Amino acid sequence: MTWEETIQMIRTKPEYEDLVRLAYFEAELPLNVTRFQKSDEFKETLKIISQFHPKAETILDIGSGNGISAVSFALEGYNVTAVEPDSSNTVGAGAIRELKAHYKLDSLQIFESLAEDIDFPDSSFDIVYIRQAMHHAHDLECFLKESVRVLKPGGLLLTIRDHVIYNQKDKEWFLENHPLQKFYQGENAFTTIEYRSAIQKAGATIIKELKYFDNVINYFPLNCDDLEKLKYEFDLKQRTRFNRKAGFLSKMPFTYEFYKLLFRKPSSLGLDETKVPGRMYSYIALKK
Template identity: 35%
Template sequence: MTWEEAVRWLCEHPDQNKRDLARACYFDGSPTDAAKRFHVSKEWEIVRSLLPETVGTALDLGAGRGISSYALAKDGWTVTALEPNDSSFIGAGAIKTIASETSLPITVALAMAEDLPFPESRFDLIHCRQALHHAGDLHKMVSEAMRVLRAGGTFLATREHVLTRKSDLRVFQDTHPLHHLYGGEYAYTLDEYRAAFAAQSPSRIEEFSPYQSELNFFPDNLDAERHRLARIAGVKPDQIPDFVFKIRDHYDSNPGRLYSFRVTK
């Protein structure tokens, strides 16, 4: 299947759990409705707290159907949405629909992230939601993003799949709900992400581990996880201390677990 066919399969599946997953991923409904729902989500609330205080020009890298592009523009950013898929359902066509229906400052660029059609130091912010792990050449994609980011600017990559070891890749792909349909999922080790960022000599690199931020936990949340652990342990949720999550972070080796990164040029 194509990526669009795989997403439609998920949205229209007779199993309610799969349709719920599609909604949790903002694949359901019209692009504009999904984008508006994303803008008021807990995820975007956390992302907003990680963005620069002063708005400016933003590149939404691997923008998908445009939910982050909408959220950035709604919050005052002038957005360029980069998306190589021209689909009107989950690609550049969907982003154009959002821009047309909302009159927000969103421009669409149909291009690959490893070869950005922009001059150096063009943007104040590079935003990348669940797209970095799709890179065919991770170092090239990061290098291009940092090239078009101005000095002092922010590169924010959120919810990226991480492996403990490369041999875990097949396990991650086998458990992914859509990979068996379209074969496009990938993940890198934490060291590979770190090396790609460090190669650009940024002034600062920050990591947010799976249990460190609810940004990496959606569609669940830390409160729900606390209740789950309490049921397993046979205690009340308030008896699960915060340090338990730090321990789980340290020992977590789940293939494809989510990390987020904030890099300052």
């Protein structure tokens, strides 16, 4: 099955209703844009842009899919170029063209190409934004080399929500657990060493590596309140277990707090990314 056929199929299956909505795959294309514009992820992305490149005017969106981000940036007033190798009207360039017409966006240009083959002149864009596409690279180093080549010096490279694996076994675990991999076989992921090295070799300096639980950009559809709830529930379980084991000691003030301080690893706050298959990371980098 192709990616397009997979999305068309899951749209008809009630068990995939949440996934279709949360991954912005609904057939009514403008609805996906409206929901993405209002998302915590997009708000955080705009914050990052205003922090690291407040004067940016032009954005190249690589691997734009059905255009949620390219259109949202254009609606924010940026001059946007979308690059997408898939021509389909469901999840590719055809869908972006439909949205461009719907919103009457002269400030959005659309090209059908792989990142590895883009032929824009050097130093063309203020920002290169890549959402959930870098991990699909056929050649990660070439993908990044081209993405950074077309950035202006000092320009901002934002790679968003890419799957991270720790090793081959972890990759197999991720692929087994990916809800759509069994249909289209197109998933992939790299290690952080591979991402970092490809970004740096391409000529960009990494300013921040956002790990899975560092930012809602990665852990969406969870939000900050969900994380606090997870931490609270985990702590409650730990405290009950501690009280049982510590017996009378647990009655003394602050014993549990001391125990936490001395013996609990950060991952044991209940937010343990190793338990999330193919957890996603994002990178903020600037071209030298």
